[in-house]
Amino acid sequence: MLTSLVVEIRNNVLRWGADLVGFASIDRFDRYPPENRPTFSLPSVKTVIVLALHMVDPLLDLWLHAPPTSGAGRSTTGRAFEDEILRAVSYRLALDMFKRNIEAKVLPYGPSSDEENSGFIYLKEAGVLAGLGVIGKNNLLVTPDFGPRIRLRAVAISEIIPPSPIITDNPWCAECEQCIQACPVNALKGGRYDRDRCLSCSLHKRPLSPAAQLWCTRCSCVCPVGARVPCDDTLQIQVRSLNK
Ligand code: B12
Ligand code: SF4
Ligand code: SF4
Numbered sequence: 001m002l003t004s005l006v007v008e009i010r011n012n013v014l015r016w017g018a019d020l021v022g023f024a025s026i027d028r029f030d031r032y033p034p035e036n037r038p039t040f041s042l043p044s045v046k047t048v049i050v051l052a053l054h055m056v057d058p059l060l061d062l063w064l065h066a067p068p069t070s071g072a073g074r075s076t077t078g079r080a081f082e083d084e085i086l087r088a089v090s091y092r093l094a095l096d097m098f099k100r101n102i103e104a105k106v107l108p109y110g111p112s113s114d115e116e117n118s119g120f121i122y123l124k125e126a127g128v129l130a131g132l133g134v135i136g137k138n139n140l141l142v143t144p145d146f147g148p149r150i151r152l153r154a155v156a157i158s159e160i161i162p163p164s165p166i167i168t169d170n171p172w173c174a175e176c177e178q179c180i181q182a183c184p185v186n187a188l189k190g191g192r193y194d195r196d197r198c199l200s201c202s203l204h205k206r207p208l209s210p211a212a213q214l215w216c217t218r219c220s221c222v223c224p225v226g227a228r229v230p231c232d233d234t235l236q237i238q239v240r241s242l243n244k
Helices: 001-016 081-099 125-127 176-183 194-200 236-243
Strands: 019-025 049-053 064-065 076-080 104-106 149-156 213-214
Touching: 001 019, 001 049, 001 081, 019 125, 049 081, 049 125, 076 081, 081 104, 081 149, 125 149
Parallel strands: none
Antiparallel strands: 019 049, 049 149, 064 076, 064 213, 104 149
């Protein structure tokens, strides 16, 4: 019964559009503050299902923002293409769980003042705990198949599912410093991620059209793990191929 549920969840989410899926038992989240544990959103949670979407093209990472005429300038509406895809897969999974009489909750993506949506979890760490990859020198979840070029979402469910084995070995970062060198603001120097430096980078929220903007993706783009195409986060590759 349990084995078939795992297989069905895996097959379904991959068919619906996710590229990776992993399972973390709830005890793996004991180290986090109560408000950053999945139990905050779903007290009956036994398993956290972590989904990843391969960022096969940086265009998937576009964020839509309010038009400049609204006075909102470059502020985002929080809508990103890839996140919409993962959100849809997550809600579909939650609905499928309800049909099987299993409680499910799509976990909040980020901090929120709204009580119902507060209690977000740290998705990179959730990815580690669900066996999807390791934290690289770029401070991101690096997966064997796609490197850090992924986006994450998580769904908590009330059913016990055998947890995925955690990857403990990181052979990739040992001899590499490409992300550290590529960071325009030295936010990864000394083996520690400097959030304020990262936030100061002018490549964040750079407008690509009146409706869309892109975050800096250098530390993700240059990583050789799982790289399929040469890194070009200026989007020249995509513009050229669209013009053909
Ligand atoms: C707020 C936020 C930001 C902020 C602040 C980032 C920060 N890390 O503080 C800003 C806007 C700067 C930002 C930038 C980016 N972000 Co961001 N961000 C988030 C968000 C919403 C919360 C992150 C958070 O607060 N984490 C908690 C803090 C404490 O973690 P941390 O300081 O980064 O790192 C800790 C861990 O790495 C941990 N750790 C280290 N080693 C190990 C080992 C193990 C075993 C474990 C368990 C933990 C662990 O220790 C570190 C210190 O506490 C998440 C979504 C989410 N809900 O998780 C996305 C998220 C982390 N961002 C993401 C991305 C892609 C980016 C950017 C590349 C920009 C972009 N294109 O969107 C850059 C990358 C910056 C970088 N190199 O880390 C992805 C990461 C995907 C991945 N492959 O890992 C996420 C998961 C969003 C998503 N939906 O997929 N981000
Ligand atoms: S670029 Fe190199 S050092 Fe950085 S995360 Fe990828 S493999 Fe590790
Ligand atoms: S997102 Fe850009 S600024 Fe931030 S750490 Fe990565 S390369 Fe540096």
